[in-house]
Amino acid sequence: RGMRMFRLDRILRLESTDQSFIPPQNFDCLMFVMQSVATMPADWPVEIVLRLSIAEAKQRIPPGYAVLQPIEDGVRLGGAFNDLDAVARFLVSLGCRFVVIEPQELRAALRRLGQETIDQANDNCPDLAPAPSG
Numbered sequence: 001r002g003m004r005m006f007r008l009d010r011i012l013r014l015e016s017t018d019q020s021f022i023p024p025q026n027f028d029c030l031m032f033v034m035q036s037v038a039t040m041p042a043d044w045p046v047e048i049v050l051r052l053s054i055a056e057a058k059q060r061i062p063p064g065y066a067v068l069q070p071i072e073d074g075v076r077l078g079g080a081f082n083d084l085d086a087v088a089r090f091l092v093s094l095g096c097r098f099v100v101i102e103p104q105e106l107r108a109a110l111r112r113l114g115q116e117t118i119d120q121a122n123d124n125c126p127d128l129a130p131a132p133s134g
Contacts, residue, residue, distance in 0.1 A: 042080035051097040
């Protein structure tokens with residue numbers, strides 16, 4: 001009796017019946033799909049507070065990436081992900097301050113990303129140096 005979403009490529013057979021249903025009033029199909037995608041199960045439940053307005057968050061974060069909820073001091077980003085290193089790169093790309101609520105392992109991924117960035121900034125890469133002019 002609840003709302004369901006099915007992948008079309010997994011439907012093997014259709015059967016027409018006399019039953020019908022009335023869609024919920026003001027149902028937003030696209031919003032339902034995006035919310036469903038953003039809350040699909042994955043290895044790591046993630047909760048982060050972004051220091052952004054909800055309008056800014058919606059501009060910077062693609063629909064379906066995560067669930068965004070306005071809170072007093074910013075926006076709560078919630079979702080589940082399989083790759084915390086990818087989440088760390090995404091968070092840094094947002095260009096805003098944020099607080100990781102969970103998981104603590106995401107903090108380690110952010111530290112690794114920071115160290116990789118420092119290492120790259122300190123790498124002289126002599127084989128990539130510009131050729132002498134002359």
